[in-house]
Amino acid sequence: MTAVSRAVVLRGVGDVSVLHLEEVERPAAGVGEVLVEIAAAGLNRADLGQRRGVYPAPPGSPADIPGLEFAGTVVELGPGAHEFKLGDRVMGIAGGGAMATHLACHERLLCRVPTGFDLVTAAAVPEVFMTCYDALFWQAELTMGENLLVHSVGSGVGTAAVQLAARAGARAVGSSRSADKLERCRSLGLGMADGVLVAGDGKFADRVRELTGGRGADVVLDAVGAGYLEENVQALAPGGRLVIIGLMGGMSGPLPLGPLMMKRARVIGTVLRSRPLEEKARLTQAFARHVVPLLADGRLVPVVDQVMAMDQVRDAHRRMESNQNFGKIVLRW
Numbered sequence: 132m133t134a135v136s137r138a139v140v141l142r143g144v145g146d147v148s149v150l151h152l153e154e155v156e157r158p159a160a161g162v163g164e165v166l167v168e169i170a171a172a173g174l175n176r177a178d179l180g181q182r183r184g185v186y187p188a189p190p191g192s193p194a195d196i197p198g199l200e201f202a203g204t205v206v207e208l209g210p211g212a213h214e215f216k217l218g219d220r221v222m223g224i225a226g227g228g229a230m231a232t233h234l235a236c237h238e239r240l241l242c243r244v245p246t247g248f249d250l251v252t253a254a255a256v257p258e259v260f261m262t263c264y265d266a267l268f269w270q271a272e273l274t275m276g277e278n279l280l281v282h283s284v285g286s287g288v289g290t291a292a293v294q295l296a297a298r299a300g301a302r303a304v305g306s307s308r309s310a311d312k313l314e315r316c317r318s319l320g321l322g323m324a325d326g327v328l329v330a331g332d333g334k335f336a337d338r339v340r341e342l343t344g345g346r347g348a349d350v351v352l353d354a355v356g357a358g359y360l361e362e363n364v365q366a367l368a369p370g371g372r373l374v375i376i377g378l379m380g381g382m383s384g385p386l387p388l389g390p391l392m393m394k395r396a397r398v399i400g401t402v403l404r405s406r407p408l409e410e411k412a413r414l415t416q417a418f419a420r421h422v423v424p425l426l427a428d429g430r431l432v433p434v435v436d437q438v439m440a441m442d443q444v445r446d447a448h449r450r451m452e453s454n455q456n457f458g459k460i461v462l463r464w
């Protein structure tokens with residue numbers, strides 16, 4: 132008899148009505164892989180994009196089961212897998228398929244869940260903290276004393292970024308269209324120095340320069356994309372780096388080359404999902420060494436908006452789509 136799992140399955144593309152909870156064939160651990168029984172998975176903007184048909188899963192990942200991050204327990208070891216033992220609690224990223232009760236994953240893409248973390252909280256960690264660790268320190272080379280502008284600061288990525296920057300000795304300024312989300316970032320003590328309320332005209336560069344003593348942002352972490360492109364360049368300091376990690380505000384827009392050249396600035400685009408295994412493995416291992424200990428001792432804290440049952444996935448998508456969430460939405464089995 133074929134073993135089965137349960138999973139969120141996409142039946143076509145469109146609104147939340149294409150999301151269904153169904154039985155699927157349970158995967159088996161391949162060479163170098165382990166099978167994880169998943170306790171919970173984080174919801175990400177990429178899942179919304181996949182549902183709409185604008186961000187398909189990369190080759191090798193399930194095309195119809197979303198989910199980019201998870202936490203659970205190792206229940207099977209594939210040939211050659213030796214880093215973990217049965218019963219170990221792990222968390223990690225995936226190209227897709229994490230919104231299922233079981234996922235086969237290469238062992239080098241897994242981290243041990245920090246002591247004291249339950250698996251539901253751990254599911255709020257991998258995608259946002261690894262994205263920020265990579266974008267800020269591997270890509271943009273953020274250093275102590277620099278100014279960081281974080282857009283959509285009330286998101287899971289935003290709340291992770293300001294904490295990582297603070298622990299590295301950088302000064303984070305957050306932007307949002309919601310005054311409430313800016314205040315919540317400050318009141319939680321996440322490490323955000325000041326907030327920029329982005330008005331309907333999308334202008335923020337002058338305020339960023341004002342808050343940074345006229346210098347501007349050494350690094351801008353942007354999940355908006357085209358809608359903020361011109362203002363981002365205007366907000367950059369000399370030698371600044373604009374890191375684009377999302378395209379919520381459009382995929383193409385005018386790039387002011389004059390200011391870019393005068394500032395000797397760089398524009399960097401980055402994404403984790405479609406990278407080769409070896410690149411993601413190197414990042415995961417560095418993350419386990421440098422960031423997981425900060426989570427274990429409480430110096431970094433995942434901000435969870437809501438924990439919802441997996442059969443509430445349609446409601447979870449609606450909540451994120453309407454920008455109601457502050458921090459991560461986690462779906463549990």
